Amino acid sequence: MTPESLLSETFKEWADEAQVPHDLADRVLAGRAPRASRRRPGTMALAAAATAVVVTGGMLVPRMLDTAPPAAKDTAPRYPAPTPVDTTTPVTPPTEVTPADLPASLDIRADTGNSPPKSLIAAGRIAVSAYFVSGTEKTGKGSDRRHDTWYLYNPGTGTYDLTDWSTLDVAPGLRYAAVLERELPARRVGILDMATRQVRWIDLEQPAVYVSWSPDGTKVLVTSFDKDPSIRTRIRNGGDSWNRPQVRRLGFAIVDAASGQAAFHPGAEGAGGPFDQSAFRWSLDGTLVSESNPALHDPSLGTSRSPERLYYDLDGRPHAAPERDLDPGGEAGYSPDGRLYAGVPPTLTPAPAPTLAPTHSLEDLKKMGVLQPRGPLTFVTDVSSGRLVGRQEMLQLRAWADDGHLIGLQCLGTCEDEFDARLVVVTLDGSKSVRLSGEMLNSQRPGSWRPLLTRR
Amino acid sequence: MDVAEERRFREFVASRSPALMRLGYLLTGGDRHAAEDLLQTVLVRAAARWSRIDDPEPYVRQAMYRQQVSWWRVAARRRETVVAEAPDVPGRDHTHAAELKLVLRHALARLTARQRAALVLRFFEDLPEAEVAQIMGCSVGTVRSTVHRSLARLRVLAPELAELDSTHRPPFKEVTP
Numbered sequence: 001m002t003p004e005s006l007l008s009e010t011f012k013e014w015a016d017e018a019q020v021p022h023d024l025a026d027r028v029l030a031g032r033a034p035r036a037s038r039r040r041p042g043t044m045a046l047a048a049a050a051t052a053v054v055v056t057g058g059m060l061v062p063r064m065l066d067t068a069p070p071a072a073k074d075t076a077p078r079y080p081a082p083t084p085v086d087t088t089t090p091v092t093p094p095t096e097v098t099p100a101d102l103p104a105s106l107d108i109r110a111d112t113g114n115s116p117p118k119s120l121i122a123a124g125r126i127a128v129s130a131y132f133v134s135g136t137e138k139t140g141k142g143s144d145r146r147h148d149t150w151y152l153y154n155p156g157t158g159t160y161d162l163t164d165w166s167t168l169d170v171a172p173g174l175r176y177a178a179v180l181e182r183e184l185p186a187r188r189v190g191i192l193d194m195a196t197r198q199v200r201w202i203d204l205e206q207p208a209v210y211v212s213w214s215p216d217g218t219k220v221l222v223t224s225f226d227k228d229p230s231i232r233t234r235i236r237n238g239g240d241s242w243n244r245p246q247v248r249r250l251g252f253a254i255v256d257a258a259s260g261q262a263a264f265h266p267g268a269e270g271a272g273g274p275f276d277q278s279a280f281r282w283s284l285d286g287t288l289v290s291e292s293n294p295a296l297h298d299p300s301l302g303t304s305r306s307p308e309r310l311y312y313d314l315d316g317r318p319h320a321a322p323e324r325d326l327d328p329g330g331e332a333g334y335s336p337d338g339r340l341y342a343g344v345p346p347t348l349t350p351a352p353a354p355t356l357a358p359t360h361s362l363e364d365l366k367k368m369g370v371l372q373p374r375g376p377l378t379f380v381t382d383v384s385s386g387r388l389v390g391r392q393e394m395l396q397l398r399a400w401a402d403d404g405h406l407i408g409l410q411c412l413g414t415c416e417d418e419f420d421a422r423l424v425v426v427t428l429d430g431s432k433s434v435r436l437s438g439e440m441l442n443s444q445r446p447g448s449w450r451p452l453l454t455r456r
Numbered sequence: 457m458d459v460a461e462e463r464r465f466r467e468f469v470a471s472r473s474p475a476l477m478r479l480g481y482l483l484t485g486g487d488r489h490a491a492e493d494l495l496q497t498v499l500v501r502a503a504a505r506w507s508r509i510d511d512p513e514p515y516v517r518q519a520m521y522r523q524q525v526s527w528w529r530v531a532a533r534r535r536e537t538v539v540a541e542a543p544d545v546p547g548r549d550h551t552h553a554a555e556l557k558l559v560l561r562h563a564l565a566r567l568t569a570r571q572r573a574a575l576v577l578r579f580f581e582d583l584p585e586a587e588v589a590q591i592m593g594c595s596v597g598t599v600r601s602t603v604h605r606s607l608a609r610l611r612v613l614a615p616e617l618a619e620l621d622s623t624h625r626p627p628f629k630e631v632t633p
Contacts, residue, residue, distance in 0.1 A: 010560045018477040
């Protein structure tokens with residue numbers, strides 16, 4: 001290698017780390033000058049360079065180690081530690097405010113006039129990177145399979161484009177999406193450049209059904225099944241009864257997006273089956289993956305039903321459960337700074353449900369709280385003290401916009417129907433909210449749209 | 457900007473911003489935020505006169521170069537440091553070439569904006585000297601001397617590169633001012 005070629009190669013590899021802001025054209029057309037606060041002398045990306053050398057030669061797509069958005073650390077405000085909630089006071093619905101009433105750093109993008117949305121929805125570190133409209137497709141008389149229609153954010157136009165992928169996941173930073181073709185299970189996974197819409201294909205050893213980006217946006221976790229697990233046969237009783245063919249969850253592959261290398265690892269014996277078509281998922285820090293324990297669904301596989309999930313390192317070796325992981329109930333879980341927890345903290349043992357007896361009078365039941373309507377209510381606790389520090393009248397908290405705000409599902413009206421909701425950003429104390437989306441009706445039914453939330 | 461122009465502008469940003477961002481990233485010495493700001497600033501300016509720009513890419517590239525050099529001058533006046541962090545020491549298991557590239561990045565980030573721009577235009581954009589001169593607004597002779605001085609400076613900042621010199625013909629020729 002000559003120094004000239006070294007210089008040329010260094011430039012090329014270095015330039016591969018550059019990434020285009022997802023909303024560059026919008027920013028420019030809005031006439032926005034760059035945020036002066038972002039210009040920090042001395043914040044060179046050299047520290048990241050040490051990791052850059054891991055990836056050499058044969059790159060399929062630009063390196064993506066730095067796709068994790070900087071906003072959370074660079075511009076997110078720091079909030080004072082929240083104080084414990086006075087649980088004797090009733091929870092009230094949040095007051096609806098405008099984005100201007102919340103910190104400007106949240107950079108809220110809402111599309112409340114369209115459902116599904118037409119323009120980008122985002123708040124803080126999170127964006128709706130894509131959404132799908134759920135549906136099924138007939139495969140024969142009395143049989144069908146899942147057929148979702150995905151719409152993927154297009155940073156060039158600022159809108160969501162109709163796609164024909166059977167499923168997809170967007171990498172943190174909104175630069176790339178991992179996609180699978182319509183026919184499942186798929187024999188290859190595509191890495192789609194969100195800006196150019198070009199796809200690079202990576203062949204897989206085992207058939208794929210689900211894809212999921214690692215938290216650092218460098219790897220794709222592919223879940224393999226031997227057949228499409230969504231297939232239903234002998235659908236009868238007006239769609240209320242059906243059979244599922246025997247399917248097996250074979251294992252997972254870790255695909256390195258930059259090099260295109262994929263390595264398959266088998267999962268637990270007996271995984272899959274009629275009651276579990278779930279995917280492998282990343283651990284919170286992206287160092288492990290896990291699958292639901294097949295023994296939970298099939299007692300013949302083991303005498304003990306626990307643990308809930310089986311963990312593996314990225315080379316497929318069984319591993320102990322990490323101390324911190326994603327919330328098992330799909331709530332937002334740990335805050336970006338790790339100090340708070342949205343959902344029921346795994347360290348807390350829920351109080352045992354009261355034992356009811358036929359002898360209990362109505363008054364007894366009222367005293368026991370059994371007849372109190374719980375209503376929509378979400379919780380945030382302080383991780384170190386375990387104290388409740390926030391209550392919000394929400395159906396669900398889906399993600400942390402920053403350390404003081406969450407993206408939640410708020411039910412409509414007086415919450416007559418838990419499947420009618422909208423996306424909002426809500427303050428930690430539950431006092432204020434801003435609408436992000438239009439109304440999402442009948443979200444349990446085919447034809448409804450569901451957002452994919454991704455770090456932007 | 458009418459609807460058709462806006463569409464043309466959005467198409468330009470969608471198709472060309474990856475390449476422009478790569479240029480911005482190198483011009484700013486690997487500072488992602490500065491690169492974003494640089495491209496955004498120049499695009500805002502381009503959008504304002506979009507109907508009068510026939511070939512936007514050369515316009516934007518030249519504007520990025522000039523904007524970066526002027527920003528750097530402002531920064532220099534404010535006595536801001538250009539580089540605050542040293543790169544992590546690469547592990548022994550990495551290949552030697554990869555280590556050299558790291559050293560080279562560090563050295564490149566410590567050049568002046570003008571020196572770095574000259575090298576980017578010559579060795580990344582692969583432009584002939586005459587074109588570099590046009591973009592930099594100087595003579596071919598100045599381009600030549602800037603490139604040579606930048607290379608010499610790199611060798612001072614990264615003595616590790618000398619071993620390449622000893623195994624190959626001397627490419628980073630020492631130039632006496």
